[in-house]
Amino acid sequence: MKNSSSKAVLERLGPVRAVSQNASGSKELVVLLRSDDTEIHAIAATRILASCGVSLLKAKRTIEAVIENGRADLVLPKVEAVDILKTMLIDTGIDPRITTPSPDVDVKALRELLCMSQEQFSVAYGMEIRTIQNYEAGTRKPDATAISYLTLIQSFPEQMREALADAVRKTA
Secondary structure, rough: HHHHHHHHHHHHHHHOOOOOOOOOOOEEEEEEEEEEOOOOOHHHHHHHHHHHHHHHHHHHHHHHHHHHHHHEEEEEEEOOHHHHHHHHHHHHHEEEEEEOOOOOOHHHHHHHHHOOOOHHEEEHHHHOOHHHHHHHHHOOOOOOOOOOOOOOOOHHHHHHOOOOOHHHHHHH
16 A cells, blocks of 8 residues: 555545453564465454554554564564454454463473483573573573473474574574
């Protein structure tokens, strides 16, 4: 959509009505993708995002980015129900991907699933062995970055192992 046509559409729609925001909910990391074969209902999508705790302007600009670039990444501060949010956004022509990693990564179960000792896991994925021991003993919980990394290892163990090895080779 060009700026002049966007402006004309918005002028026809008249003043913006208030958007009620969710009173509570979880913070979610969301990737919004444009479906190739579906028209995006920009106003409805904007209102949905605004109801999840972002400003109306930020919601509008996010939807514009999806329309123009095919993708936008966004943190939604107050999502009451992830499944309902997904359904509502799909109905507007947007393919939402919730990328918030689960804080319940069981490091010992993951390591055992991969048939690795703590030392092997440490070497393969570039983590301190003491950190792994602390996670497994429950004396320390992974932070958001570690949870994201462990989630990737859980989903793509060989690819993550190879990616780390390649990255180390390139910097050596």
